[in-house]
Amino acid sequence: MHHYLKHAMLAITMPALALLAALVPSWGLYGTLALIAYQVAVDMVTPRELTTPRYRFTWGVDALPCLHIPASLFCLAMLMWRAAPGDLWGFGQWFDSQWGTSVAGQADHDSASALVATALAIGFVMSTNTIAAHELVHRTTNRLAVVIGRWILAMVGDAQYAITHVYVHHVAMGTPRDPSTARRGENLYAFALRSTLGQYRDAWAIETRRLHHHNRFMRLLKNKVISGLAMSALFALAFHAFAGLRGVAAYLLVAVTSKFLLEAVEYIQHYGLVRSPGGRIETRHSWDCTSRAACHIMFNLPRHAHHHVDARAPYWALKPSADAPELPWGYVAHILMAMVPPLWQRFAAPRLARWDETMANAAERELADCANRESRHPAYAGMKAIAEADRG
Amino acid sequence: MGWSLFKPRVQRAPSVRLQDGTVFNVLAGETVLDAALRAGLPAPHNCRVGACTTCRCTLVGGTARSLVDRCYVLTQEDIRSGTHLACQMRPTSDIEVHWRMGGPRLEAHTATIVARRRLTARVWRMSLLIETRFAALPGQHVEIMVGCDGYPPVVRPFSVVHASTGSTYTRLDIDVARRDNGAVSAWLTRDDAVGSALQIAGPFGTCCAEDRGGPLLTIGAGSGIGAAAGVLSRSHATRPRRQTMLLAYGTRTADLYGLEELALGAQQAGARHRSLAWARHGPFDTPMVSQGRAPDGLLEALIEHGTVRDGQVLLYGPGGFIDTCMGALTAAGIPPHRIRCDRYQPPRAGASPVPAGHAIGG
Numbered sequence: 001m002h003h004y005l006k007h008a009m010l011a012i013t014m015p016a017l018a019l020l021a022a023l024v025p026s027w028g029l030y031g032t033l034a035l036i037a038y039q040v041a042v043d044m045v046t047p048r049e050l051t052t053p054r055y056r057f058t059w060g061v062d063a064l065p066c067l068h069i070p071a072s073l074f075c076l077a078m079l080m081w082r083a084a085p086g087d088l089w090g091f092g093q094w095f096d097s098q099w100g101t102s103v104a105g106q107a108d109h110d111s112a113s114a115l116v117a118t119a120l121a122i123g124f125v126m127s128t129n130t131i132a133a134h135e136l137v138h139r140t141t142n143r144l145a146v147v148i149g150r151w152i153l154a155m156v157g158d159a160q161y162a163i164t165h166v167y168v169h170h171v172a173m174g175t176p177r178d179p180s181t182a183r184r185g186e187n188l189y190a191f192a193l194r195s196t197l198g199q200y201r202d203a204w205a206i207e208t209r210r211l212h213h214h215n216r217f218m219r220l221l222k223n224k225v226i227s228g229l230a231m232s233a234l235f236a237l238a239f240h241a242f243a244g245l246r247g248v249a250a251y252l253l254v255a256v257t258s259k260f261l262l263e264a265v266e267y268i269q270h271y272g273l274v275r276s277p278g279g280r281i282e283t284r285h286s287w288d289c290t291s292r293a294a295c296h297i298m299f300n301l302p303r304h305a306h307h308h309v310d311a312r313a314p315y316w317a318l319k320p321s322a323d324a325p326e327l328p329w330g331y332v333a334h335i336l337m338a339m340v341p342p343l344w345q346r347f348a349a350p351r352l353a354r355w356d357e358t359m360a361n362a363a364e365r366e367l368a369d370c371a372n373r374e375s376r377h378p379a380y381a382g383m384k385a386i387a388e389a390d391r392g
Numbered sequence: 393m394g395w396s397l398f399k400p401r402v403q404r405a406p407s408v409r410l411q412d413g414t415v416f417n418v419l420a421g422e423t424v425l426d427a428a429l430r431a432g433l434p435a436p437h438n439c440r441v442g443a444c445t446t447c448r449c450t451l452v453g454g455t456a457r458s459l460v461d462r463c464y465v466l467t468q469e470d471i472r473s474g475t476h477l478a479c480q481m482r483p484t485s486d487i488e489v490h491w492r493m494g495g496p497r498l499e500a501h502t503a504t505i506v507a508r509r510r511l512t513a514r515v516w517r518m519s520l521l522i523e524t525r526f527a528a529l530p531g532q533h534v535e536i537m538v539g540c541d542g543y544p545p546v547v548r549p550f551s552v553v554h555a556s557t558g559s560t561y562t563r564l565d566i567d568v569a570r571r572d573n574g575a576v577s578a579w580l581t582r583d584d585a586v587g588s589a590l591q592i593a594g595p596f597g598t599c600c601a602e603d604r605g606g607p608l609l610t611i612g613a614g615s616g617i618g619a620a621a622g623v624l625s626r627s628h629a630t631r632p633r634r635q636t637m638l639l640a641y642g643t644r645t646a647d648l649y650g651l652e653e654l655a656l657g658a659q660q661a662g663a664r665h666r667s668l669a670w671a672r673h674g675p676f677d678t679p680m681v682s683q684g685r686a687p688d689g690l691l692e693a694l695i696e697h698g699t700v701r702d703g704q705v706l707l708y709g710p711g712g713f714i715d716t717c718m719g720a721l722t723a724a725g726i727p728p729h730r731i732r733c734d735r736y737q738p739p740r741a742g743a744s745p746v747p748a749g750h751a752i753g754g
Contacts, residue, residue, distance in 0.1 A: 141459035210463040279589030363504030
């Protein structure tokens, strides 16, 4: 039973944290910190997660990512309630009457800082939307799964991800053509901007090419970048209808927070790794992570090497890859480190040097040398020396 | 595995017949690629999500449905002509498919383009690095498959010009003549080709120098000059006492290449070598050539070189040119077992994958 429930934690924690953040915004932030601390603590005190259970009822784990639809709708409703003037839908009174509290009814709905705190906390938990949707949009053979995935993405304003992740990232990963592969020496903030812009550019190019034989009207109508933005605009309109421009601003903050955290995840998944364009995708081209908390919460996404080698494998069948480069701690710890660029470069440079020496093939070593030179970053200037010192 | 929300049901196991007669069945829930791999076939594939087009194949009989919208990666013309992605293809009846299997004769290796040098207006020398020992000799040919990043996976043979082997790697040089609409040649010779990976199989063919004595004459036309010179270059390095001669034919003076480099190598090795080159010869496949007129200087060179009495002749070039030379060489009394040739055939228009046979220039 534990194996069925371990990936379902978000279905409970998402609405719980959203409720807390809406009712008492400062507690929402504490809750966010507690979730971060929980993940770091689990990663520190529990052994690596190396099991790949065989599920008898695969439909049980199959449907889990879909729970993000009700969970996310509840999160957005809570944000809307917080952003709206007065007690929207009488929710505060109802809550107080049910629980005998006086917290919800007295909520200060005019406070901008409280709204920002709520939006940040909800943006944090809703950043997992992309992870659930990632699982669904990979099921390209099932239209329903892709549609559900796109709506989960649209809730955080990023439906284009369904196109670029499958048709660009999985083909071009590790090469300069992929905007979602972080380059050596590139800091997280620059990467997040470059990656986001690159994804939209690629998604637009793919849709234009796909629809070029249609007339102009159909090109616009069938364009999934446009329809994805329109789906997100529906949520923004709902926020405007119930909570005015404050609501729209709060929704945008959720979308930006979520997108930034997604980019942070992508940043650590392939940071600095190189692959010959068109070459075979191998496990060595992704950083693998066997952190227990991250694997459970993020639908085994940290078993990233296996995911790239066989993208059709459902998340519960992903295995840790012994021959992939490994991140030593959990995703949260690495993301926190990546937020401090000098710290991240100090962490990553020697590991990349080892990758170059022990995992890369000859062509990749040449590409890696080139990447080191192009990084213009002191951490990569002497990488060969570091690797040799490590070996010595 | 239990019931799943996301797994379509297929009740029967339709068969797939390939162009070479191979037949395999596709079980419930499988794609054509899954079934081919289960059957032990060396089916080309990479991403398995319908994005990289490595498993591209053509449906020529029966019906199948694509599990993804093929418009994402294929053109309308491709789709109309029955092109599918095997990893996303599910038969709805027994089907017949044209699908070039990867490296059925020999294992395919991944090679990386490490250098690109322009030799003439249309010929580039490409250096490939292979992560293994690859026992190729100059004059043999390798099959190169490219199928990445929007280019269809197609196979073309190219002659080996130079091969150097280390303990764990092999560096091969091939000469590529760029054709205006050549899928492979344009991809190989593009400006940012260095760093790109491709699949390589081989080596194939026996059009290379034998180690026995006697003079060695190589004749190259167009991009075949590189292989003809490469064979001699190796001979100079390994058997400097062997008498060698190169006859190079180009349409224009600017199409002749590699002669100075060869002469320098021969001089350094102390080899007895002579190169003769003719330009303004006219296109190699014109009726003038194919009607049997020997290329300029060939007969004179044979007599001077002594190849008529003993020795080996190797030819590299377009089919019409080779036919003409073969006629002249046979008429001059050289027994067929001392002549080896590699006929460069241009790929058929629209042919993909290319049938077996030696075509160069993609």
